[in-house]
Amino acid sequence: MTLPVAPDVETILDSCIETLREVVVPSVEGDWPLYCAELMAGSLEYAKHLLREDLDASRRAELRRALDEVREIVAEASVPEWSEALAEESPFVAASRLLVACQNSGGAAAEQVRAILHPVLYAQLDAEMIRTRGLFSAFARNMAGAK
Amino acid sequence: MITRDQVEALEIHLGEALDDPCKLLRTDRMSMGQSRAMYLAELECETSGRRKVVIRVEQWGLLGSDSRDEVRVMRALHAAGLPVAGVLSYDPSCEILGQPFFVMDFVEGTSVFTRESLDPYVEAIAGLHALDFAALGIDFFDLPSGPRDSALLQVERWYEVYRGDLVGEPSPLVEEAAQWLRNHAPETRQVSLVHGDPGPGNYLHEGGELRALVDWEFTHLGDAEEDWAYLIAMRGMGVMDEEAWVAYLAEKVGVDLDRDRLAYWIALNLFKGACIDQTALGIFVRREVLAPNLLAIGTCIHLSALKRLADTIF
Numbered sequence: 001m002t003l004p005v006a007p008d009v010e011t012i013l014d015s016c017i018e019t020l021r022e023v024v025v026p027s028v029e030g031d032w033p034l035y036c037a038e039l040m041a042g043s044l045e046y047a048k049h050l051l052r053e054d055l056d057a058s059r060r061a062e063l064r065r066a067l068d069e070v071r072e073i074v075a076e077a078s079v080p081e082w083s084e085a086l087a088e089e090s091p092f093v094a095a096s097r098l099l100v101a102c103q104n105s106g107g108a109a110a111e112q113v114r115a116i117l118h119p120v121l122y123a124q125l126d127a128e129m130i131r132t133r134g135l136f137s138a139f140a141r142n143m144a145g146a147k
Numbered sequence: 148m149i150t151r152d153q154v155e156a157l158e159i160h161l162g163e164a165l166d167d168p169c170k171l172l173r174t175d176r177m178s179m180g181q182s183r184a185m186y187l188a189e190l191e192c193e194t195s196g197r198r199k200v201v202i203r204v205e206q207w208g209l210l211g212s213d214s215r216d217e218v219r220v221m222r223a224l225h226a227a228g229l230p231v232a233g234v235l236s237y238d239p240s241c242e243i244l245g246q247p248f249f250v251m252d253f254v255e256g257t258s259v260f261t262r263e264s265l266d267p268y269v270e271a272i273a274g275l276h277a278l279d280f281a282a283l284g285i286d287f288f289d290l291p292s293g294p295r296d297s298a299l300l301q302v303e304r305w306y307e308v309y310r311g312d313l314v315g316e317p318s319p320l321v322e323e324a325a326q327w328l329r330n331h332a333p334e335t336r337q338v339s340l341v342h343g344d345p346g347p348g349n350y351l352h353e354g355g356e357l358r359a360l361v362d363w364e365f366t367h368l369g370d371a372e373e374d375w376a377y378l379i380a381m382r383g384m385g386v387m388d389e390e391a392w393v394a395y396l397a398e399k400v401g402v403d404l405d406r407d408r409l410a411y412w413i414a415l416n417l418f419k420g421a422c423i424d425q426t427a428l429g430i431f432v433r434r435e436v437l438a439p440n441l442l443a444i445g446t447c448i449h450l451s452a453l454k455r456l457a458d459t460i461f
Contacts, residue, residue, distance in 0.1 A: 032176040039439035046446065063319075092316040099323035103330060118461060121320050125454055132447035139443040 010048055017044045035142040042134030049131040059124050063091035066120040070098070070113050077109040095121070149174050149186060149202075149244065156243045161200070164236030164250055167192040174202070181427075181440060182210040182364055187253065199253035200235060205246040207435045209444075210423040211308030212364040214247050215239065216287060220340075220366045221251070223283045230271065230359045256351030256358035260386065264352035266399060271350075271357055272378070273400035276339040276371040288368045291338055297369040298332035301415055309422035312429035314445075320457050324418050327460050333408050335370040342366055345374050346382020365419075375404060376412030381420070410459065417456035424449035 020041040028034045067086060074082045082105075085097030095117055102110035129136070149157065154171055162168040169192040177185040184204040191197055205214055214237065224231040232251040239247040280286075291297040306325045310317075342349075343365025351358040379392040387395065393409070396402040428445025430436050 030175070036439055039443055043439050043442055046442075090316055092319060095319035096317045096322035099319050100326040103323060103326040114461070117319070118457075122457065125320070125450060125457070129447065129450050129454065132443075132450065135439075135443040136447035136451065139440065139448060 009051060013044050013048050013051075017041050020044070031142070035138070038138035038141065039135060042132070042136070042138045045134040046132050055128075060091050062120050062124065063095055063117075066117050067091055067094055067098075069116050073109055073112050073116075074098070077105075079105055081105075082113075148176070148184075153244055157202075160236065160238060160243055161188075161190060161250065162192075165190075165192060165195070165198075167194045169193065172197075177201075181444060182206065182212060183214075188250075201232070201251050201253050202244075202248055203251065204244050204248040206441075207246065207430045208312070209426055209430055209436075209441070210364070211305070211312070211426050212423075214249055214364070216366070217364045218249050219287055220285060221363050223285050224275075224360075224363075227278075227283050229275070230357055231363070232359055232361070254351050254359040256353040258348050258351055258361075260347035261352070261355075262386075263355040264350070264357065265386070267355070267357040268350050268352070269378075269396065269400055271360060272342060272345050272374060273402065275342060275360070276374065278340055280340040280368065285340060285368075288366075290368055291335065294334040295332040297335035297338065297373070298411070298415060299329065301367070301369060301373070301419065302328045302332065305419045305422040309425050312426040314425065314428050314432055318453070320453055321418075321421055324414075324421070324453075324456050324460060328411075328415055328418055331411060333370075333411050337371070338368050339371040340366065341369045341371060341374050343374070344377065344382075346378045347386060348382055370412070371402075372404065372408055372412045373415065375402060376409055377416045379409070380413040381416055414456060414459045417452050417459060420452035421449055421456055424452060 020037055024037045025034065025041070028037050071086065074086055079101065081101040082098060085094055085101055088094035088097060098113060099117060102113050158169060158171050161171070169190040172189045172191055174186040174188045177187055184206055186202040186204070188200050188202050189197065190200065203214070218234050218237045221231050221234050225233050232254050235250045235252065237247075237249040238244075241247060289300055291300055293299075302325060309321060309325075342360070342363070344362050349362045350360050375396060379389055383392065386392075389409075393404050393406070396404065424444050426445075427441040427443075428449070431438075431441040431445055
């Protein structure tokens with residue numbers, strides 16, 4: 001016997017989050033258990049985001065597109081380290097090596113490379129911070145010295 | 148968590164450390180501190196009766212530090228009469244609690260910040276910076292030798308921690324920030340003992356009196372400005388803004404902070420935060436410790452430090 005329609009994962013997670021916040025947290029005694037319960041609610045919210053989206057693939061694709069945009073700048077600059085960086089298979093490794101090399105070279109071309117890569121990396125950073133906002137709030141509330 | 152199986156061995160250890168056989172009545176996990184699991188333990192000792200001690204347990208290398216130097220520096224400073232808890236024992240073996248740990252005196256007081264506790268605290272940190280560390284036998288830290296080594300040693304130390312516990316692939320912004328910090332490292336005029344994690348939450352006080360400076364795991368030799376930057380931009384950022392901190396420190400302890408250099412040390416502290424936070428993610432994804440605070444440190448706390456770092460230097 002199976003259920004005709006199983007409840008979806010998000011609904012189950014939402015139930016856990018709401019129960020933790022509305023029932024468990026108000027009744028928990030002790031700093032450490034309370035801290036853990038608040039963090040668990042934030043963890044479940046983050047897990048919901050991770051279930052919903054294939055972040056790894058989308059981030060790689062975004063960064064790969066940005067790296068494609070800088071190819072012309074790199075070709076014109078004729079700095080061997082820059083070209084070697086772009087040859088890396090992983091976009092994260094390629095961007096890392098290229099940005100490090102740009103820090104060492106300086107100049108307008110390095111600025112142009114940063115102007116293309118940084119917005120993509122910042123956007124990914126900001127998006128991830130939004131996904132982990134619940135965790136952050138729970139952590140900050142319980143920082144030593146905060147209460 | 149200290150399990151029932153571990154209690155008997157821990158009682159033997161504590162009895163030997165205190166030279167007084169004892170029973171462990173209860174252990175409560177303290178929520179303060181992230182890099183170590185901290186337990187307040189209540190003991191019934193044969194001779195001295197009831198007493199409290201604090202057990203500080205390593206967490207699989209969380210935040211890239213170990214207890215060895217922490218214990219050594221605490222012992223040296225306690226012996227010199229500074230407000231530092233006495234270390235009663237140190238067990239690096241992993242045989243009793245599965246991780247290295249040390250036991251220290253319980254010090255009465257609160258870590259909750261109050262404005263009246265600030266003056267004695269910053270005076271104590273200034274005093275720490277002025278110590279003749281060599282005369283106290285603190286000769287076990289790397290000694291910066293070149294003029295830029297106070298900064299460069301720290302950049303490489305935290306970069307190694309980051310690379311050593313990397314989960315998946317490198318973060319381009321962390322890599323770039325490391326290079327920026329190498330290229331812009333300032334010169335240090337005088338090498339001091341640096342606490343490494345100063346500010347509200349890392350001292351105990353009571354009635355306006357400083358009771359103990361705590362959390363010595365990041366202590367090292369370097370530039371005192373690193374500590375002031377940490378106090379201003381990290382633990383103390385909710386107390387007052389940078390401008391007010393600079394004025395307050397100048398008036399209270401005579402520290403004259405150059406704003407460009409301060410900006411560098413703030414960036415270095417943010418870099419350190421971003422790097423060490425990654426160790427939490429490694430421990431979590433390897434399932435060594437599945438505590439939710441490690442997920443938080445390895446994700447949102449890392450990201451927050453990285454965001455502030457990028458905003459500061461790029």
